[in-house]
Amino acid sequence: MKKPKEFLFTYPEKIVPQALxxxxxxxxxxxxxxxxxxxxxxxxxxxxxxxxxxxxxxxPRPETEILVEAVLELAKPRMTIADIGTGSGCVAIALSKRLPKCDISATDISAKAIEIAKKNNRLNKTKVKFYVGNLLTPIKNKQFDIIAANLPYGWKQWQNNSSAASRGLKFEPQIALFTKQNGLYHYRKLFKQIVDLKIIPLAILCEFDPRQTNDFKKLAQDYFPAATLIIKKDLAKLNRILEIKL
Ligand SMILES: C[S@@+](CC[C@H](N)C(=O)[O-])C[C@H]1O[C@@H](n2cnc3c(N)ncnc32)[C@H](O)[C@@H]1O
Structure with a gap:
């Protein structure tokens, strides 16, 4: 009806059209x-x-708001920030809204997702630059102070779990949720790309599943042995974000 809920209470005598x-x-x-x-x-x-x-x-999930908060804690005006695997654009756009002086770029392998992210950029009046491509590839010649990523980190057993909580997952894009190598394949590829950059960022922030904590920390240590690793918890007090300070 395109009316607020209050309208229905104020005019109970109104008849809802049959088509609606x-x-x-x-x-x-x-x-x-x-x-x-x-x-x-x-x-x-x-x-x-x-x-x-x-x-x-x-x-977009509430736990991903912790990723945005973690970036905001580190970011300073005029920094360059990348959001890898942007989907609806929620992380990059939320950052752009709070950090209008920062230069924010975002990528996604899905052209359809990037179309939606651009639409959300217009709706929220933000100025994120969006690119279609594999991880950092479309922006590999740019220099970034902070790289944020919420890449697919679901794995096979998790995919086969039929609990009520995961029922809705089958309606979401599977390339957004699941990956190989116990859920670490995409982050491994991203870390490899970052190591090969001409200028290494100050920090990388990634969302992961609490059950991956040890494997994920080990993966980060393998690629960035000198880095400081900080784990941030979500609202359920579960490990959720890994901050890699380089
Ligand atoms: C877990 S979703 C996160 C989406 C969004 N950042 C959010 O937090 O709601 C992961 C996203 O990564 C994208 N993706 C998967 N493989 C990718 C790749 N190789 N390069 C770039 N993006 C990729 C998916 O299309 C999906 O949009």
Missing amino acids: IKKLSRLIKQRLAGVPVAYLTGHKEFFELGFYVDKNVLI
């Missing part, structure tokens, strides 16, 4: 089949901003 009732029952059927609410409304809040989402992008 049909649309609503279609939406209810989809929801019963497990389609996430954000895909039905086409909308998700993240870091107090609104984002358009559809089946081509991962629905």
